[in-house]
Amino acid sequence: MELLVPTVSDIIFKYTWTIANYKKAISKKHNFDSPSFDLNVNGIHSTWNLSIRFWKGPEGKRIRNPVVLCLNIQNCTVEEVEQAKVRFQFAVFNAEVNYWEYCHVSRTILELRSSSDIISLGYRDLCIVDRHLKKNGELSVMVKIQIIQCDSEKHTLSQDMARLLKHPQSADTKLIVADENLEIQVHKCVIAARSDVLANMITPLEGNELEEKDVLLDDLKKKSLIDECNSSDIKHKLELRDLSKDVIEELLRYMYTDHVDNLDTLASELLSLSLRFRLQGMKELCERSLTETITPENVATRLLLADEYGCDILRRASLAYCEENAMNITKNFAWKMMEQVNPELFNEVCEAGMGSSKSSNIDSE
Structure with a gap:
């Protein structure tokens, strides 16, 4: 097993399983299980393995190709029950050109509790052909695993900041995006601390903006609404109308927590924004994701x-x-x-x- 990323918050583990003389082995065995391997991260102690299973045809006969590669958690030990996101990606080694053929990334949410029950988290069909076998008949498959604890678990700074973003009671700025029906409440001090470019884009929210919404309001009702606006905690605005909701959510997640959840699909867009808004840390996350895939x-x-x-x-x-x-x-x-x-x-x-x-x-x- 190999540790791919040195920082605790983004630890990714890689486990490689080698099966000797694969063709001969499948002619004798109906099931394969890898040796167990342990993952210990952020107080979560768990044991895992990979397994290969086979589909059956209409007549009940075993189908040897494609095979089913499964990821299983065999046991887990935690101090208290908590939820975590598990991100994993299978790969099979191409022996002809010496590189890994990666499958799509899969995700699941798992309730972690101390247990010795075996849980299968996911599987992928793999067609094993001649290019995957070395001259000695050896087959190598691999899985990358990342365990991401959900925001409600432990009171780290990033998790507390994620709650602040999710429940912005003290927000003072509204973020206006491409979707006209969506306004996100954020904190000017956080945005300004993370990006001097965005800090310069924040402007005061004036009372006359509220008046312009409906010039037909009578004076009494208009005055009431303006007073309500002036008494609100929202005093500023930040307009990013060229960005979609999905991109904005990941941008804010990074700015509040130093994490990004959907790099698999948004790395290229976020890389562009990292330079636009001078977010060096987000650039490094995007670059690492693009390099790994x-x-x-x-x-x-x-x-x-x-x-x-x-x-x-x-x-x-x-x-x-x-x-x-x-x-x-x-x-x-x-x-x-x-x-x-x-x-x-x-x-x-x-x-x-x-x-x-x-x-x-x-x-x-």
Whole structure:
């Protein structure tokens, strides 16, 4: 088992399971279970394993391909019952080109309690073919696991700040986004402390803005509403009308807690915002997520992002990936775009190991 991320709040574990002489093994066994491995993080002590199971056909016969790779928690010890989000991702090793083929990331919410009951958290169908087997018949599968304790559990600073965002009784600023029906209440001091760019975008909320909402109100009712507005704690506004609700939620989550939940789908957008609002920590989170999820299909896009936003780690990782997997790189539209708009980067990639494929050679379709 390997620890991938050194910070306690974002610990990701990687466990690799190797099965010797796989084809021979499945002809004799109907079930496979990996050795157990332990995870200890933030007071949660748990034991896990991987297992391979098989589907059955209409006649009850075992289907050998695809197989079902499962993640199971075998036992758990906690001081008190609490909820946690578990994020995991399976992969199978491609022995022909020496790289991991990753499955989509899966998430589940688990109620953690001291128990020795086995719980299966999720599974993925895997087609095991010749490219996955080494010359000696060995198969390697892997899982990455991240345990994220829910906000209501322990009173760390980030969890208390998350509650402050969720229940903003002392908020003094309204955040206006693309959805006209949504106004999010936030705290000017938090926003200003995190980003000097956003701090300069916060403006006073004046009483005449309320008057403009309905010029047909009679004077008595208008005065009442203006007085109500002036007595409210909301004294400022911050307009980010070009951002969607999902992006705003993750941006605020980072600014209050230093965490982002949906990097799998929003890393590219948040990377752009991290430079726009000078959020170096969020940039590092996005860059790390993009680096960990490089595939033959997206490596060109990763290189373009790294070049545009000055992500040196992502750039070096993508170049190394191209060098190691040159024969397996998918030549998609991103390569054509790179060749046309950034020929220097394209040539650098070619020199890194794709020299035999000096042109992007995109089909007309």
